[in-house]
Amino acid sequence: QVTLKESGPVLVKPTETLTLTCTVSGFSLSNARMSVSWIRQPPGKALEWLAHVFSNDLKSYSTSLKNRLTISKDTSKSQVVLTLNNVDPVDTATYFCVRMISGGSYSFDYWGQGTLVTVSS
Amino acid sequence: SYVLTQPPSVSVAPGETASVTCGGNNVGSKSVHWYQQRPGQAPVLIIYYDSDRPSGISERFSGSNSGNTATLTISRVEAGDEADYYCQVWDSSNHHPVFGGGTQLTVL
Numbered sequence: 001q002v003t004l005k006e007s008g009p010v011l012v013k014p015t016e017t018l019t020l021t022c023t024v025s026g027f028s029l030s031n032a033r034m035s036v037s038w039i040r041q042p043p044g045k046a047l048e049w050l051a052h053v054f055s056n057d058l059k060s061y062s063t064s065l066k067n068r069l070t071i072s073k074d075t076s077k078s079q080v081v082l083t084l085n086n087v088d089p090v091d092t093a094t095y096f097c098v099r100m101i102s103g104g105s106y107s108f109d110y111w112g113q114g115t116l117v118t119v120s121s
Numbered sequence: 122s123y124v125l126t127q128p129p130s131v132s133v134a135p136g137e138t139a140s141v142t143c144g145g146n147n148v149g150s151k152s153v154h155w156y157q158q159r160p161g162q163a164p165v166l167i168i169y170y171d172s173d174r175p176s177g178i179s180e181r182f183s184g185s186n187s188g189n190t191a192t193l194t195i196s197r198v199e200a201g202d203e204a205d206y207y208c209q210v211w212d213s214s215n216h217h218p219v220f221g222g223g224t225q226l227t228v229l
Binding site: 037047048049052060096100103107108114 | 122151152154156163164165166169170175207209210211215216217218219220221222223
């Protein structure tokens with residue numbers, strides 16, 4: 001059974017760094033067909049892809065946020081960590097950890113429940 | 122970067138057929154994936170590679186993709202289909218996924 005679970009702070013102050021951890025089970029982060037992405041969704045708004053990390057540790061970031069984002073993985077712990085620095089109230093959103101599967105294209109077949117992060121002083 | 126355009130909302134009566142479109146430049150040359158997001162829940166993959174359904178997804182959901190438009194079709198719409206629907210492709214030029222802006226389906 002594949003599961004992904006996000007953990008991290010509920011409330012972050014402006015200018016601070018947000019650190020989120022995704023713990024996965026039911027698959028290995030070393031599987032070449034699978035990778036983990038972070039996707040966020042501000043309240044009432046659309047999905048926004050942030051970053052992903054592949055099994056070979058190749059990373060990719062949203063163009064608009066790449067200067068503030070860092071993604072990393074610890075295969076032995078089955079964890080993927082996302083950091084977003086210098087947060088602002090516009091970063092308030094539900095953050096989802098998602099498995100991305102490849103096979104010619106890439107789709108998101110398993111999603112975590114999401115964690116709502118509020119940026120406020 | 123690549124852009125996908127969806128209508129903000131679609132309304133349909135129960136039992137009727139709903140069509141949700143996803144427009145993009147030559148989107149027919151890409152594989153389109155669709156997600157359903159019910160209020161307060163995480164998205165669920167309902168169509169992948171234009172028209173395939175994951176295990177457990179109702180056959181009332183179908184997809185097509187040609188030219189500049191991909192379409193999600195929901196037949197015999199039920200109240201439980203009321204949700205937001207997102208299309209997604211892989212932007213091979215920039216090596217990252219792209220989502221449409223989402224369509225809110227209302228069942229009248």
